[in-house]
Amino acid sequence: MQHLWRSIDETDPGPKWAGLFAEYWPDYRVWWSSESVEARPTYWQCLQALKLHMPELLGLYEQLCELAGGGDEAARFLSLYNPPPYLSVCSQAVWTGAEPVLVRNYDYSPLAFDRLIMRTGWQGRTVLGTSDGLWGLVDGMNDAGLAISLTFGGRHVVGDGFGVPLILRYVLQTCETTEQAVAVLSRVPSHMSYNVTVLDAERNYITAYMAPDRPTLITKSAVATNHQEKVEWAAHARFTATVERERYLLQRMTMHRDTEEKFISAFLKPPLYSSAFADGFGTLYTAIYRPRLGQMELRWPLGTWPFDIHNFVEDQRMIHIPV
Numbered sequence: 001m002q003h004l005w006r007s008i009d010e011t012d013p014g015p016k017w018a019g020l021f022a023e024y025w026p027d028y029r030v031w032w033s034s035e036s037v038e039a040r041p042t043y044w045q046c047l048q049a050l051k052l053h054m055p056e057l058l059g060l061y062e063q064l065c066e067l068a069g070g071g072d073e074a075a076r077f078l079s080l081y082n083p084p085p086y087l088s089v090c091s092q093a094v095w096t097g098a099e100p101v102l103v104r105n106y107d108y109s110p111l112a113f114d115r116l117i118m119r120t121g122w123q124g125r126t127v128l129g130t131s132d133g134l135w136g137l138v139d140g141m142n143d144a145g146l147a148i149s150l151t152f153g154g155r156h157v158v159g160d161g162f163g164v165p166l167i168l169r170y171v172l173q174t175c176e177t178t179e180q181a182v183a184v185l186s187r188v189p190s191h192m193s194y195n196v197t198v199l200d201a202e203r204n205y206i207t208a209y210m211a212p213d214r215p216t217l218i219t220k221s222a223v224a225t226n227h228q229e230k231v232e233w234a235a236h237a238r239f240t241a242t243v244e245r246e247r248y249l250l251q252r253m254t255m256h257r258d259t260e261e262k263f264i265s266a267f268l269k270p271p272l273y274s275s276a277f278a279d280g281f282g283t284l285y286t287a288i289y290r291p292r293l294g295q296m297e298l299r300w301p302l303g304t305w306p307f308d309i310h311n312f313v314e315d316q317r318m319i320h321i322p323v
Contacts (some may be wrong), residue, residue, distance in 0.1 A: 001110065001322075001323045002318055002319065002320050002321070003113075003115050003284075003318070003321065004316060004317070004318050004319075005115045005117065005298075005305070005319055006115065006315075007116075007117040007118075007119075007305075007307065007313070007316070008020070008117070008118050008119070008314060009118075009119045009312050009314050010118075010119075010121075012122065013060070013063045013064055013067055013122060014067070017067055017134075017135075018068070020116070021067065021068045021074075021134055024134060025068070025074065025077075028077060028134070029073065029077070031084060032073075032076075032077045032084065033073070039084075040076055040082065040083075041082045042076070043072050043076050045081070046075070046076050046079035047079070049079065049081045053187070053189065054162075054170050056123075056170075056173065057169075057173065060122055060123055060135075060173075061079065064134075065078060078133075078134070078135065079166075080133055080163035080165065081161075081163075081191075082160060082161070082162075082191055083133075083163045085158050085192060086192075087152050087236075088106070088107060088108045088138075088150075088151070088152045088281070089107035089108070089151070089152060089240045089242075089281040090104060090105055090149075090150070090151035090152065090225070091104065091105045091107075091151065091224075091225050091245050091267065091272045092104035092105070092150075092195075092224050093197075093249050093253065094222040094223075095222075095260055095263050096203065096222065098260075099260070099290055099292065099293065100199060100203050100290075100292070101199075101288055101289060101290050102139075102147045102148075102149060102199045102288075102289040103264055103267055103286065104139055104197075104286070104287050105272055105274075105285075106139070106283070106284050106285055107274050107282060107283050107284070108280075108282075109280045109281070109282075110277060110282065110321075113132075113284055114131045114134075116130070116131040117129070117130060117131070117296075117298070118131045119309065119312040125143065125144075125172070125173050126142060126143035126309055127140055127141070127142045127143075127173065128140060128141055128307060128309045129141065129168075129296075130285075130287065132165040133163060133166065135166070135169060136163060136168065136169050137168045137169050138150055138165055139168070140168060140172055141172065141289050141296065142172040142173075142175075142176075142309075143294065143309055144175075144176035144177075144200075145200060145201025145291040145292055145294070146171070146172060146175055146176055146178070146200050146201070146291060147199045147200075148168050148171055148196060148197065148199075149168075149196070149287070149289075150164050150165075150197075151194065151197075151224045151225060151226055152192075152193070152194060152226050153192070153193030153194050153209060153210070153211065153226070153227070153228050154193065154226040154227040154231065154233050154240075154242060155192070155193035155228070155232050156232075157192070157193060157211065157212055157213045158212065159189070159191060159192075159212025159213055160191065160212065161188075161189030161191035161192075161212050162188065162190060162191060163191060164190050164192070164194040164210070167190060167210075168196070170184060171184050171185065171198070176200070177200045177202070178198045178199070178200040178206055181198045181200075182198075182206060182208070182218050185198075185210060185216055185218070186215070186216045186218065190212060191212055192211075192212060193209070193210065193211040193228065195207055195210070195224035195225075195226075195228065196208045197221075197222075199289070199291055205220075206218050206219065206220060206221075207219050207221040207222070207223075209228040209229065211228070217229070223246055223249045224246075225243075225246045225249075226245075227243065227246075231243065239279075240281065241271060245271055248271055249272070252266060264286070264288055264299070267286045267299075268286055268299060268300075268301050273286075273301075275322060275323055282321070282323070283321075285299070285300060285319075286299040287299075295307070295309075300320070300321060301321070301322055302319075302320050302322070303317070
């Protein structure tokens with residue numbers, strides 16, 4: 001399987017982002033309206049949710065809506081408020097060695113993935129990460145040395161809240177430390193259950209168990225797979241082997257302490273690496289974040305692609321993924 005990846009750099013929202021929106025919007029609209037347009041919140045409801053929970057992003061949101069053409073449906077989609085449900089898998093862990101790193105596998109459908117690395121300077125804050133929803137992120141870091149990534153939390157419940165990629169964007173736009181990120185993750189509602197791991201430049205890390213039907217639980221866990229305190233969706237847990245992946249990571253970090261490189265390489269092999277693309281959850285990439293150094297790296301079994309938040313280069317690469 002081959003995928004064309006791109007890296008895009010745009011300091012302020014402008015023609016590059018507008019071009020991306022024009023390119024991706026037809027497919028995103030199909031997904032966003034899959035339960036009918038009427039099933040999604042109105043523009044007024046979306047705007048009020050942003051004003052209440054993410055007021056610092058309002059000006060940026062309005063800029064993006066204008067670049068998207070100013071339409072009602074586009075504006076409702078870009079709020080990422082109460083989007084359709086979606087599931088990913090993923091594994092992630094903080095490696096607390098001499099140079100702390102956040103490592104994660106993103107396991108999702110190759111048919112619903114942007115394949116896009118973006119560096120933005122929006123609102124005076126440089127953010128680098130893997131794009132989702134055209135301004136959300138599934139993992140990323142900022143120029144203050146704060147890194148963040150997500151895994152699905154393994155629960156059925158859907159409620160009122162934002163798609164978690166926009167929550168990650170909000171954290172990176174407004175926070176510099178793990179402590180500040182905890183405050184945001186504890187108050188902003190997520191429409192589904194997600195595990196969000198945060199690592200800052202002072203080596204402080206947490207994993208937040210976010211859910212739409214109960215308060216966010218902040219833990220000191222360095223590992224997150226696809227359940228929270230306990231397995232609540234047994235069939236999903238068996239299908240994704242979330243418990244087995246968690247145990248595997250914990251053992252490598254404690255009983256059989258690996259070197260950093262050996263630990264990172266483990267993400268490109270089973271049981272963490274998945275080729276179950278026919279079931280919709282294959283590993284699309286492994287991301288490595290070194291937030292103190294401002295470095296990010298993408299890896300695949302047959303390739304690597306390094307990035308520097310301070311010296312970013314636009315490029316594109318055809319990536320081969322074994323299936």
